[in-house]
Amino acid sequence: MTTQTAAAPTTRTDPQVPRQVKLAAAWTSFMCLYIYVDVLGLYKPGAVEGILNGKVFTFDITQTFAASALAASMVPIMMIVLSTTLAPRANRTTNLVVAALLIPWMAFNLTGGEWLAYYGLGFALELTLLAFIIRSAWTWHRTPTIPSLMQ
Numbered sequence: 001m002t003t004q005t006a007a008a009p010t011t012r013t014d015p016q017v018p019r020q021v022k023l024a025a026a027w028t029s030f031m032c033l034y035i036y037v038d039v040l041g042l043y044k045p046g047a048v049e050g051i052l053n054g055k056v057f058t059f060d061i062t063q064t065f066a067a068s069a070l071a072a073s074m075v076p077i078m079m080i081v082l083s084t085t086l087a088p089r090a091n092r093t094t095n096l097v098v099a100a101l102l103i104p105w106m107a108f109n110l111t112g113g114e115w116l117a118y119y120g121l122g123f124a125l126e127l128t129l130l131a132f133i134i135r136s137a138w139t140w141h142r143t144p145t146i147p148s149l150m151q
Contacts, residue, residue: 019140023083023095023133030129031076037109037122044115075102088140095137099130106130 042048054061079098086094106126109119 019088019136020084020091022136023091024080026129026133026136027076027079027083030126030133031073031080033122033126033129034073034076037119037126041115041118044118072105092137092140095133099133099137103127103130 042051050056051061056065059065075098079095082094083091106123110116110123
């Protein structure tokens with residue numbers, strides 16, 4: 001004869017995710033949106049034709065344009081790495097400054113007036129992630145280096 005015993009109750013715990021990991025995840029999500037807004041924008045009628053004719057929006061496709069586009073993409077890409085490697089004070093400051101500066105840069109995508117719903121949604125989602133980054137960095141409190149002061 002077997003006896004059934006009740007399973008011991010378990011407690012689920014949610015370990016704290018380090019602030020650096022949250023910031024890196026937010027920058028990764030931002031980067032995905034940043035890329036997809038541009039890639040899916042290629043489905044806009046005339047976009048590919050314009051590229052084949054050497055134009056993006058009103059800009060000529062030149063080496064300078066390509067280098068500028070790469071430089072603009074490097075900022076959020078580097079923030080993924082920097083969010084996990086910088087010291088807390090530098091990390092906080094860098095995230096605050098870069099996220100704040102990217103807001104007007106992302107708003108530039110709304111210029112031109114074409115496909116405002118599409119680019120508006122992309123901007124709203126990017127803005128939400130940038131706001132999360134700013135809030136996470138802003139609320140990042142300093143921890144005293146002397147354990148007895150942590151009360």
